[in-house]
Amino acid sequence: MSQRTTLLSMPLIQAGQAQKHVTHNEALVILDALVQPVALDADRTEPPATPDEGDRHLVAAGAAGAWAGHDGDIAVLANGGWLFLAPQAGWKVHVRALSAELVFDGTLWAPAAAAPVATLGVNATADTTNRLSVAADGTLLTHEGGDHRLTVNKATAGDTASLLFQTGWSGRAEMGTAGTDGFSVKVSADGTDWHEGVTVDAASGVPGFPSLPYFSAIKPGAWAEITTPNTDLPFDTATANVGGHFNTATGAFAAPVAGLYAFLINGFLADTTDARICYAINGLSQVTQMQVLKGPMPLSFLAVFALAPGDRVTCRTGNLTKSLRYFQSHTALSGWKIA
Structure with a gap:
């Protein structure tokens, strides 16, 4: 009959043995040490000066004194003396000094690898789509002494x-x-x-x-002449109209959101031109920004306005001495949001 158990090496009571309680009690001491095992530390090579009964330690490499020759063993103070339990591969012990579990790999004690978790809910329910779910006022991701990078990876x-x-x-x-x-x-x-x-x-x-709101528009054709003041120039063909905010039927641009907008008209004037040109906001000519035009010359007039949502902007004549005569297909009106 074997004298010790195979896994925990606990002593077995033999047939006809005297003082059976000694063997029984020794086995209980071993069970008491190994069931729910918690060691105080894992870096000692010698016993502490004033140990308490039942204290357990993982003996560090280079053991000396009363622990000499027991590197890697579990040292237990039992009945005033040190009992040494040789671990087997796979044994796991919680070490209080590390607030972590160590696993014996057959040679050394090493931190236990965290098992993969399929889902994790923090004050919330996780599922197979949202495998990590957090319900809180805030979620903090911070560095550990240096950089911190959040990675979001996709397959293709x-x-x-x-x-x-x-x-x-x-x-x-x-x-x-x-x-x-x-x-x-x-x-x-x-x-x-x-x-x-x-x-x-x-x-x-x-x-x-x-x-970003932007448009550019023209009116195909040859020379055109306007002889009345405060008359909007027609632009019925949009060459660009991002967002659809320019109305080719009215020649007006409507601001979709508040902001600063720039407007530019470029064209070519006839020698009979003697007029002024300006922009109008909601039908009101902006007389503070008006350009005098006279004789054959290139037409180029840029203005910037702060607009509210829905404000309509057109380009029109101002005061006329004679008329505004311009070449239609060479004249383009454009506008865009700048801030």
Whole structure:
């Protein structure tokens, strides 16, 4: 009959043995040390000066004194003396000084590797789509003495890696690489219709502003003459009209949002021209910004206005001494938001 158990090496009571309680008690001491094992530390090579009964330590390499020759063992103070338990591969002990678990790999004690967690909910419920879910007033990601980088990785260029911002679980803004490797920022008022505000080309780094209001318009034709003041010039053909804010039927641009807007008219004048030209906001001529035109000359007039949402801007004649005569297909009106 074996004298000790195979796994924990506990003594077995033998047939006809006297003082069976000694063997039994020794086995209980071993069980008491190894069930729910918690060691005080793992860096000692010698016993502490004033140990307490039941104290457990993982003996560090280079053990000396009463622990000599027991490197890696679990040292337990039992009945006033040190009991040494040789670990087997896979044994796990919580070390209070480290606030961590160590696992014996057959040679050394090493930190236990964290097992992968399929889902994690912090004050919230996680699922197989949102495997990490946090409900809190804030989430802090900080450095550990240096840099800190948050990585969002996607499989292919056609996939999406982004940050999505919602209101009531409905999308309102998104930034990232959505469907391409170019970076973009887009917004939505209802979670359905999205508008790109900023794009950055992946190959060149050149930024773009796809929704920035801009238009350019002409009126095809030859010479035209206007002989009445405060008359809007007609521009019925848009060569560019981002956002559709220029009305070719009225020749007016309507500001979609508040901001500073620039307007430019370029053209060519006849020698009979003797007039003034200006811009009008909501039908009111802006007399503080008016240009005098006389004789055959290039026409170029730039003005900047602060507009409110819905303000309408047209280009028109001001005071006329004679008339404004200009070549239509050579005259273009354009405008864009600058700030």
